[in-house]
Amino acid sequence: MMEALRLRNVDEDFKAHRQAWLNREVQAEKQIGKKSKPVFGTFDQFFDYEKSISKDYQKFETTKQAETFESRISKIYQKRKGGK
Known part of the structure; x- marks a missing residue:
């Protein structure tokens, strides 16, 4: 039973880290001249x-x-x- 709890905690950590990674990806921007533009214009482009x-x-x-x-x-x- 303790092993299941540990595995669940690892899964929760994985989900939190994945969410942080996705937040970083959504906020990514690319330089176009002197201006920056979001890499993903719509949610469908992201996922x-x-x-x-x-x-x-x-x-x-x-x-x-x-x-x-x-x-x-x-x-x-x-x-x-x-x-x-």
Whole structure:
């Protein structure tokens, strides 16, 4: 139980540091002549929600295919051993 608490604290620290990093990225500016302009003009330029969802979905599909392949291999080994 103490290990779970420690891991949760590490996760909270990670989230805080990630938020600090994102705050820094949002405030980033680039020099154009004598003026500075924000690097990201809109939130969509900073974080593409749809792209993130599709990337996560692709990871899920890859994991699902890997599990299917592993289940096929285990069935082959069970048949070789004489199991069902």
